[in-house]
Amino acid sequence: MSTAIADRAPASGPESIQTFTVTVIIRRFLPGIDLEPRWEDFDVEMLPTDRVLDALHKIKWEQDGSLTFRRSCAHGICGSDAMRINGRNRLACKTLIKDLDISKPIYIEAIKGLPLEKDLVVDMEPFFDSFREVQPFLIANSKPKEGKERVQSPEDRARFDDTTKCILCAACTSSCPIFWTDGQYFGPAAIVNAHRFIFDSRDESNVRLDILDDKEGVWRCRTTFNCTEACPRGIQVTQAIAEVKQAILRGKP
Amino acid sequence: MSDKTAGTLAPHRSRTKVPEGTLYRGREGMWSWVLHRITGVAIFFFLLVHILDTALIRVSPEAYNAVISTYQNPVMGVGEVGLVGAIGFHALNGIRIVLIDFWQVGTKYHRLMFYTVLALWLVLMAGFVPRHLMNVFGEYWVG
Numbered sequence: 001m002s003t004a005i006a007d008r009a010p011a012s013g014p015e016s017i018q019t020f021t022v023t024v025i026i027r028r029f030l031p032g033i034d035l036e037p038r039w040e041d042f043d044v045e046m047l048p049t050d051r052v053l054d055a056l057h058k059i060k061w062e063q064d065g066s067l068t069f070r071r072s073c074a075h076g077i078c079g080s081d082a083m084r085i086n087g088r089n090r091l092a093c094k095t096l097i098k099d100l101d102i103s104k105p106i107y108i109e110a111i112k113g114l115p116l117e118k119d120l121v122v123d124m125e126p127f128f129d130s131f132r133e134v135q136p137f138l139i140a141n142s143k144p145k146e147g148k149e150r151v152q153s154p155e156d157r158a159r160f161d162d163t164t165k166c167i168l169c170a171a172c173t174s175s176c177p178i179f180w181t182d183g184q185y186f187g188p189a190a191i192v193n194a195h196r197f198i199f200d201s202r203d204e205s206n207v208r209l210d211i212l213d214d215k216e217g218v219w220r221c222r223t224t225f226n227c228t229e230a231c232p233r234g235i236q237v238t239q240a241i242a243e244v245k246q247a248i249l250r251g252k253p
Numbered sequence: 254m255s256d257k258t259a260g261t262l263a264p265h266r267s268r269t270k271v272p273e274g275t276l277y278r279g280r281e282g283m284w285s286w287v288l289h290r291i292t293g294v295a296i297f298f299f300l301l302v303h304i305l306d307t308a309l310i311r312v313s314p315e316a317y318n319a320v321i322s323t324y325q326n327p328v329m330g331v332g333e334v335g336l337v338g339a340i341g342f343h344a345l346n347g348i349r350i351v352l353i354d355f356w357q358v359g360t361k362y363h364r365l366m367f368y369t370v371l372a373l374w375l376v377l378m379a380g381f382v383p384r385h386l387m388n389v390f391g392e393y394w395v396g
Contacts, residue, residue, distance in 0.1 A: 226277070226282065
């Protein structure tokens, strides 16, 4: 089946699969060569089932091997290929080209607010520093009952279900206007991962509420909802931040 | 748009002269924040001047009257439309932000609330602008 399609695709018979030419304009930056980023355009033949990541692969493999971008699983789980596609943060592997307006060129650039290293690759370290700072791991001093696992009811588990979905792709944090201008702000992703443990009934620490009760913590959030719209996992990020704000006001989860 | 660009490792300057990134295409939430910030800063500068000219009455009533009478012209009249518009939006959107923060389902209805803010703002302006402009420009066609 698949080989048959691959064989027939280039032929222009009535049975062949419709391909279309897409113009992709990529914001390139080669350190040591470019003084500042520049736009470069590529024309690629795409199938209706192709994703933006496939277009990037085609360019890298067939047109310009120097094009640099991160990707790993290519199935929306690893969170490597968050980038700005037509002005919005998306995962390249979850964005179908046919869902974009292909009568116009597709603009692809690196996510905003983190140091640009090369082409679509940014330095993620400041992002992961914020993530580590909120202590995203279970903190419990008491011994589990009967020395076994810590039991949790389905209702308690559901309390933080939404924020367990995070894949740390940085689409939310780099869509935040506050984060663009204030790199010290923890950012939505760190708060989401703090939320995941703050509202976990097994966790016994209030330290994350103290960490986030800071002028660079949750109070920097101006509820622009860019993070909620950017999240490729559909996490209600602004809602999670609002819940952490409320928890800090109450002094407990 | 362009020819084949195979193997372009050689140094070359931008072919399209647009080095900046594109504007982030945020939606209602982002634009309401942008408007809130702009109107907020504008209102701050108005209040600064307003406190200063009102404080003049402690210096001397004549000086106060002299300053206030310079405001009685059509340019300031049109400016007042902008001022009321800014304050109206800032106030209504401020209520929306309070509801997002403190109302349980506020984050769910933020977009609906934004359009409600715009609708209320339009009603406010529809009531104010014609009446105000009649006051400002009335003397030019009546008197």
